[in-house]
Amino acid sequence: xxxxxxxxxxxxxxxxxxxxxxxxxxxxxxxxxxxxxxxxxxxxxxxxxxxxxxxxxxxxxxxxxxxxxxxxxxxxxxxxxxxxxxxxxxxxxxxxxxxxxxxxxxxxxxxxxxxxxxxxxxxxxxxxxxxxxxxxxxxxxxxxxxxxxxxxxxxxxxxxxxxxxxxxxxxxxxxxxxxxxxxxxxxxxxxxxxxxxxxxxxxxxxxxxxxxxxxxxxxxxxxxxxxxxxxxxxxxxxxxxxxxxxxxxxxxxxxxxxxxxxxxxxxxxxxxxxxxxxxxxxxxxxxxxxxxxxxxxxxxxxxxxxxxxxxxxxxxxxxxxxxxxxxxxxxxxxxxxxxxxxxxxxxxxxxxxxxxxxxxxxxxxx
Numbered sequence: 001x002x003x004x005x006x007x008x009x010x011x012x013x014x015x016x017x018x019x020x021x022x023x024x025x026x027x028x029x030x031x032x033x034x035x036x037x038x039x040x041x042x043x044x045x046x047x048x049x050x051x052x053x054x055x056x057x058x059x060x061x062x063x064x065x066x067x068x069x070x071x072x073x074x075x076x077x078x079x080x081x082x083x084x085x086x087x088x089x090x091x092x093x094x095x096x097x098x099x100x101x102x103x104x105x106x107x108x109x110x111x112x113x114x115x116x117x118x119x120x121x122x123x124x125x126x127x128x129x130x131x132x133x134x135x136x137x138x139x140x141x142x143x144x145x146x147x148x149x150x151x152x153x154x155x156x157x158x159x160x161x162x163x164x165x166x167x168x169x170x171x172x173x174x175x176x177x178x179x180x181x182x183x184x185x186x187x188x189x190x191x192x193x194x195x196x197x198x199x200x201x202x203x204x205x206x207x208x209x210x211x212x213x214x215x216x217x218x219x220x221x222x223x224x225x226x227x228x229x230x231x232x233x234x235x236x237x238x239x240x241x242x243x244x245x246x247x248x249x250x251x252x253x254x255x256x257x258x259x260x261x262x263x264x265x266x267x268x269x270x271x272x273x274x275x276x277x278x279x280x281x282x283x284x285x286x287x288x289x290x291x292x293x294x295x296x297x298x299x300x301x302x303x304x305x306x307x308x309x310x311x312x313x314x315x316x317x318x319x320x321x322x323x324x325x326x327x328x329x330x331x332x333x334x335x336x337x338x339x340x341x342x343x344x345x346x347x348x349x350x351x352x353x354x355x356x357x358x359x360x361x362x363x364x365x366x
Contacts, residue, residue: 034069034070034074034078036078036081036082039070039074039075039078039082040078040082042066042070043075043078043079043082046059046062046103047096047099047100047103048099049062050099050102050103050106051099051102051187054106055106055285056106056107056109056110056285056313057309059103059106059107059110059113060110060112060113063075063112063113063116072112072113072115072116075116076115076116076119079116079119079120079123080119083119083120083122083123083126084123086123086127087123087126087127092127093127094127094128094190095187095190096124096127097123097124097127097128097186098124098128098183098186098187098190099183099187100120100121100123100124101120101121101124101125101128101158101182101183101186101187102181102183102184102187103116103117103120103121103183104117104118104120104121104124104183105117105121105181105182105183105285105286106285108285108286108317109285109286109291109313109316109317110316111316111319125155125158126155128155128157128158128186129155129156157186158182158183158186161180161182161185161186162182165180166217168180168181168182168185169252169253171185172184172185172252173250173252175188175189177252180252180283181283181284181285219249220246220249220250220253223242223243223245223246224242224243224246224253224255224256224259226242227239227240227242227243227256227259228259230242231259231262231263236263236266236267237267239259239263240260240263240264243256243259243260243263244260247260251279252283253283254279254280254281254283254284254287254290255280257276257277257279257280257283257290258276258277258280258287258289258290258293260276261273261274261275261276261277261280261290261293261294261297262293264276265293265296265297265300268300270297270298270300270301271301273293273297274294274297274298274301277290277291277293277294277297278294281294286317288314288317288318288321288324289314291310291311291313291314291317291324292310292311292314292321292323292324292327294310295307295308295309295310295311295314295324295327295331296327298310299327299330299331304331304334304335305335307327307331308328308331308332308335311324311325311327311328311331312328315328320351322348322351322352322355325344325345325347325348325351326344326345326348326355326357326358326361328344329341329342329344329345329348329361330361332344333361333365338365341361341365342362342365345358345361345362345365346362349362
């Protein structure tokens with residue numbers, strides 16, 4: 001399995017909200033209240049959005065636009081009641097559950113709103129754990145009957161997809177998905193099937209042909225490692241060519257897109273580098289290094305607000321990422337936000353006290 005990353009030092013989003021005013025416009029919708037019906041309506045709009053591919057920025061904006069009228073605490077109190085009603089209902093609610101899984105995945109890098117996503121994900125797992133009263137044969141992810149994790153419910157399948165990246169990637173490719181996020185896979189399967197039994201039978205058919213998958217993986221690893229060797233020797237164009245060979249055959253490997261972006265950034269082709277990092281993040285939204293290096297490329301293009309957003313995403317995923325905090329400080333200085341820049345540098349000092357450059361930055365702001 002390829003994991004090694006080669007390191008280097010927004011697209012338009014759909015809106016499912018029919019009540020939201022555009023910037024500078026007056027909303028024609030009535031004032032929002034936090035009654036259960038309103039919250040259910042808004043939550044369903046949010047789930048519709050994540051199913052259409054809303055990014056973390058769009059989800060964060062959704063919550064922010066409703067504050068302070070609807071706080072995180074308000075969401076949690078309501079969601080506890082709503083989730084219990086779904087779990088206790090006789091209806092399957094698999095579509096809602098799959099979208100709640102996606103919400104949980106997307107909010108994992110949003111520290112303020114992650115509790116909502118975590119609670120939604122928890123209820124989704126309970127819903128997906130149902131077996132519809134049907135006895136199902138266990139499904140193995142990697143085909144090894146002795147060692148493989150088994151799935152005999154949709155919750156088991158979700159866990160298997162989360163724990164077995166190769167299985168998730170293969171399933172996503174067979175379903176025609178460009179990323180292998182477990183929530184998106186479950187949602188796709190649910191849309192095409194009428195019951196958990198049909199879904200699991202569909203996945204069982206995907207788990208065949210293991211020999212072909214192993215050959216493909218060996219080929220991918222050859223070109224991936226060859227690209228690393230060329231990059232380390234300074235042949236960046238050759239490295240990009242090696243990784244492009246993989247992308248032509250298997251475009252859903254985030255590590256390949258990340259490394260390609262790093263090589264392009266070294267060549268100062270920042271715009272194309274950002275596109276590669278965006279591809280990596282489409283595949284794995286929690287890829288901290290792609291967020292970090294995306295910020296570096298944007299900073300070099302003097303796109304400071306966008307760079308700041310990328311580094312904040314990296315910090316949201318990995319709060320002790322010293323270089324993300326340092327670069328956040330640099331861009332805050334460039335934006336004239338000196339108090340916040342100083343706070344960022346102090347975070348660096350707490351995480352990496354041996355980082356000498358930080359003292360100079362702090363002295364300059366004193």
